[in-house]
Amino acid sequence: MKLNPEQSAAAHYQGSARHLLVLAGAGTGKTRTIIGRILFLIQQGAPAERLLMLTFTRRAAKEMLLRLHNEVGNVADSITAGTFHHFCLQVMRRVPKPFGVEERTVIDRDDAQSLLQLIRGERLKKGEKRDFPKAATILNYLSYAKNCCLDLQDYLLQFTELDDNTMARLIEIAQHYEQRKRERHYLDYDDILHLFVQGIENNDKLRERIAGLYQHVLVDEMQDTNPLQWRILQALTQPGTAGAKLFCVGDDAQSIYAFRGADFRNVHEFEARLDSAATLKLQENYRSTQEILDIANWLLAQSHIAYDKDLHAHRGRGLKPVLVDFESKFDEAAWIAADLQERHEAGAGWRDHMVLVRSAWSAKTLEGALIERNIPYQFVGGTSLLEAAHVKDLLSLCRAAISAYDELAWMRYLKCWPRIGDATAARIVQQLIALEPAANPLQVLESALAKREDVRQGIALIQQYRSEPNTALKVGAEHLGKALSQRYDRWESRLADLRLLSELALRYKDLLGFVEAYTLDPVSNSEAEKTEQEDCVTLITVHSAKGTEAPVCYCLGVQPGMYPHMRSLGDRDAEEEERRILYVALTRAQNELIITRSGDDNRTLFHGGSFVQGVGSSYFLEYLPSELVEYQHYGYHQGHGGGSILDELLDFD
């Protein structure tokens, strides 16, 4: 593998420092450098199984493994690689006892939210519910506090403006939530990291054993690690003689996960926090042309923070980025679709195009336009759980069959059937959780739902095929059809999804393993993976896009109210993070960058009738120097081209 001098200095580092931080700007070959490091370490005689590679997102983990496989072949399989969550869970599954995670089921965010909502409903009186923070909000608070290693009350006092009573009730709800998770043997995403840290910090022998397994720990996207994850790294590297060496790669200008507790002091204070550490830099950009980097550099230079980034294009000059204005988001979507089609007809592959969106929601209009023109696309990112409702139903059947105590799964499964609602389901769940560990839940169903043979049969069928996940899912899907074909439209196509799910289950030896793997890596992503080989346009959220690139990139909806997002206005740090999000979006493009925006979403700037003022400039591209882009606009757009006689109608009530 070829590395430039900067990259090879990092990958082949053999200096006196024990730990190394590589500050790598966008497109400077971060992944390449990590892989180069792994190759080097193996050449130097480090056993591959003694290397641990941690990433932040599943996507990054997959990408890294794929590229590693291409470079070193089967040796890649012996390297432990995955997300922080994946790694911690793997360890805890091997030695569950000291971590206190025996028999605990992992629940995804959706389930965590349902559980919290259940408790919120139990603890609040009727009239109180309306103005009290919703389950999703409460979960955000809990999650943030936990990931930042903050006491919940301290966090709430510092970062929210809740009144004393609300705060007290919220803390009470949080305590009940923690208790309920223990009672029902649940682990949420945050518990995975939290219990792991607790386990190793309170047990020196255990920590030494785990830390002793690895000679080197490589961390990608270091700027996105949060305080809880920092403690994991610390525990793995610290213990005197046997600890691992760190090799971390990151870019503070691409830190976009502060909402999840990411703390780029992990990067800034890297050397100060560790005993023996050094820092190296990568500054040569290999991805984009200089015109694209110019606009990205300009964006960072506008900030009050000194990012100290001035990306230089190794490839030299190319086309100027294009900025296009539209009257409405529909025009915007239609134009992008047409432009894509034009390029395709001119011979470009669909796969050379990527559309970056701020949120899953803002991609909807474009999806419509793409479908209309029969343009193949894949959507990456966002939580498209809505479509997966039927998938979750089937999974809840599996989970219910595995554990009588899985309250959330039972509630969901039971409510699939007609004439069973909240009340009946809750009654049955009460009986189930009172059951002796050895008893079969079918007994409860026989007495409580004597006439509902089909409800029981579903559970019985799955129990029968516990060790054949593929068959279990196939049979379960057919059976669930009896309950769900009425409830959902297009049941046939949904059934096809479920069959796909059972295909995926072929790789697993038992149902429990499959369900757990799915929870950490839902099928929506695996489906995306399936289409990855096919030639299609990629529609992707900026957050998911970090680390990816494409020859032609469209940044959609780059208008006031979006960058920075209106929800961040008024919070200096949050607004700054929005700048970095836009920076990540702009630096994905290799040859052509097309920035589009539309005027009809401006109302999002108005909140409660008044204009929300930002701390800094409330729109990042407001003072964009005109020589940096090629400007076009389609249709009438307020503020450009003089307006129209029809404007006189605007003040009509």
Added chain:
DNA sequence: TTACGTCCACTTTTT
């Protein structure tokens, strides 16, 4: 007790 209608506020990003 379930299923359905109505009014309301809200509409980011990921493990």
Added chain:
DNA sequence: GTGGACGTAA
């Protein structure tokens, strides 16, 4: 355009 809280008919 949607999901949650709440009221009401079968």
